[in-house]
Every structure is written in structure tokens, then in C-alpha cells.
Amino acid sequence: MSKVTLREVAAHAGVHISTVSRALDPERGALVNDQTRNRVRAAADELGYQRNAVASGLRRGRTQTLGVVVPDLGNPFYAPFMRGVENHLEGRGLMALMAETQDDHGRLSRVLDHLISRQADAVIVASARSGDERLLRKAQEQIPLVLAVRHLPGAGIPAVTHDDERGGRLAAEHLISHGHRRVAQLHGPRDVSSFRGRGRGFVDRMRESGITVREPDDAAGRPRLEEGRRLMKQLLAESDDLPTALFAHNDLMAFGALQAMGERGLSCPLDMAIVGYNDTPMTAFTDPPITTIRLPGYELGRMAADTAVSVVENGPDELKVLSLPPELVPRDSTLRWTRRG
Numbered sequence: 001m002s003k004v005t006l007r008e009v010a011a012h013a014g015v016h017i018s019t020v021s022r023a024l025d026p027e028r029g030a031l032v033n034d035q036t037r038n039r040v041r042a043a044a045d046e047l048g049y050q051r052n053a054v055a056s057g058l059r060r061g062r063t064q065t066l067g068v069v070v071p072d073l074g075n076p077f078y079a080p081f082m083r084g085v086e087n088h089l090e091g092r093g094l095m096a097l098m099a100e101t102q103d104d105h106g107r108l109s110r111v112l113d114h115l116i117s118r119q120a121d122a123v124i125v126a127s128a129r130s131g132d133e134r135l136l137r138k139a140q141e142q143i144p145l146v147l148a149v150r151h152l153p154g155a156g157i158p159a160v161t162h163d164d165e166r167g168g169r170l171a172a173e174h175l176i177s178h179g180h181r182r183v184a185q186l187h188g189p190r191d192v193s194s195f196r197g198r199g200r201g202f203v204d205r206m207r208e209s210g211i212t213v214r215e216p217d218d219a220a221g222r223p224r225l226e227e228g229r230r231l232m233k234q235l236l237a238e239s240d241d242l243p244t245a246l247f248a249h250n251d252l253m254a255f256g257a258l259q260a261m262g263e264r265g266l267s268c269p270l271d272m273a274i275v276g277y278n279d280t281p282m283t284a285f286t287d288p289p290i291t292t293i294r295l296p297g298y299e300l301g302r303m304a305a306d307t308a309v310s311v312v313e314n315g316p317d318e319l320k321v322l323s324l325p326p327e328l329v330p331r332d333s334t335l336r337w338t339r340r341g
Helices: 005-011 017-023 034-047 053-059 078-089 105-117 129-142 164-177 195-208 225-238 251-263 297-314
Strands: 065-070 095-100 122-125 145-149 159-162 182-187 247-249 275-276 290-292 321-324 327-329
Touching: 005 017, 005 034, 005 129, 017 034, 053 290, 065 105, 065 129, 078 095, 078 182, 078 297, 095 105, 105 122, 105 129, 122 182, 122 297, 129 145, 145 297, 145 327, 159 195, 159 297, 164 195, 164 247, 164 275, 164 290, 182 195, 182 225, 225 247, 225 251, 275 321
Parallel strands: 065 095, 065 122, 122 145, 145 159, 159 321, 182 247, 247 275, 275 290
Antiparallel strands: 290 327
């Protein structure tokens, strides 16, 4: 069966072919009055016309695709992030191409090469680590980049991030207000800006109150449940004088900490209160529900997509760095803790 052409749609709608071309183009549809645009679209639907987005984009030197690179598809935070990206692109004639690095530098390099070879219009990178700066700068010479969630200060790449340092301070202030003086944290990868910020904010605020923060000997290699469990087991083995509260640098690590406590016969929050980070959906349904710092994934995705589209359409006229404010979400993992002795 042959494809319906623009000329056939134009004849059916009783307009010139150029009017059809404009009316069916998401970027130029506003140039046609509403009545004519609706008539053209109705004719296209009736005939079963399918617009060739690739051909249309190539005429402008674009492929109408936007790469989105995330570190871990197993982390539930990235589902609302991707939804924010997709919803912002909907109606703009753009398609997101998603890839996962598994927090591996080599995989990031290969993903960027693939997206460049496929002539993606821009790439949102949500998986940057400190050692990736040279790679990303080189890629930026060939394709517009936008960093999301994780930042590389000084790299000269537009970024949409979260005020993680303030988030760490909010976690500390919450625990201080509930009477905790013996506290610990499970640190995420130290070569990721978001975890460095959370750790710095938490430690600085505790220090201001004369409180020393305990940590296991090392940080998480990857911010995952199994690493939270491993680090928590280290912390529990170090001393019988356990902290009364713990700050885990993301919710997955908090879940791992809960698991390690259960294996040791300890209860949250009676033996130890826990604060996580991200406010992923499961935090409200664990036993107990986890107090966390909300990282608005959907909004971050929407803003990252908006920034990427702006760079594609207008060029990187100025280095844009946006940072969203954190919000504490208190739940039973800290609220039901009772000061001891």
C-alpha cells in the first residue's frame, strides 16, 4: 500500500501543498489560522497520512532526536525524570533516545559515540562523574550537551541540578531537632557532585552544632541497595556504641541499611532513625516509611529537556546552570524515634 502524500492531503483539504506542510509541522503550525489548520489535520487523519519527521528534520539539519543518558535504569528516581523529559518533548516533534551507562566511563564513551554518529540534536547527560569531564568536553565540540542531576562545575556545560548541599543540611537539621547527637552517614560515590554536596552539607551543619558524623571506612562504589547494605554492615560492626540516626545519600542505600539492620535484629527507628534522599515512590511504603529529601525528578527532567531544546534552537548563548531547592519529607523512620537515656 502506497503512502499518502502531502499533495493528496492538500487536494482533500482544498488548500495549497505549502499550507499542508506548515499546518502539519509542530514548529510552524501556528503560522496557519486555526480553522485551516484543523481542516488540514482532519484531512490528514482521514487519509491516514504519516508525516516523515526524519525528512522534515534533515531539511533543517536536524534529526528530531534527543539523547538522554542515565546511570542506572534500576534506580526508580529516573522513571519520573524520563517522564518529565518525554512530556516536555511531546508536541515538539522530538523523540528521546535513552541509554544507560551503569555508572561506567567506558559505556558513557560508547553511548556518546553512538548518539553523535546518529546525529542526535542534543544529549542530556544525567550520569556524569568527575572523571568524565574530558570526555564530555570533547563530545560537546560535536554535539550540544546538557548536564542533569549531576554537575561538573567549571566544565562549561549547561546544567540542571539540585541543591544537594542544602538537602544535606535539611537532613541534619531534622535529626538535630529530634534530639540526635550520635549520627552517621552512608556516603554515595565521592566522584559524583550530588553525593559530595549532600555529604558536605550534612557534615557542616552537624559540626555547627558540635556533632561529629561517623562514617564507614569507604564510600559506595555505586549508589545502590547492595552498597547501602554493605556499608551499613561495616558501620554496625565497628562499635557497640551505635549512632541513633543515619543519613543515607539516596533511598536505595537507605533500603539497604534497613535490610542490614533487620539482619542484625535492630529496629528502625527505635534503635536507629534513618533519613534517605530522592523521595522515590517506595519510601512511603517501606516498614517504616522513610523520611527523605525530595529530589523532584519530573521537574528536573522537564527543565533539562527545555534547556536542551533551547540550546538546539538558539545556541549556547550563555552558560545556564539551574538548581532546584530541596524539600524534607518527614515520615515514621525518624518521627517515631524516642530519645534514649
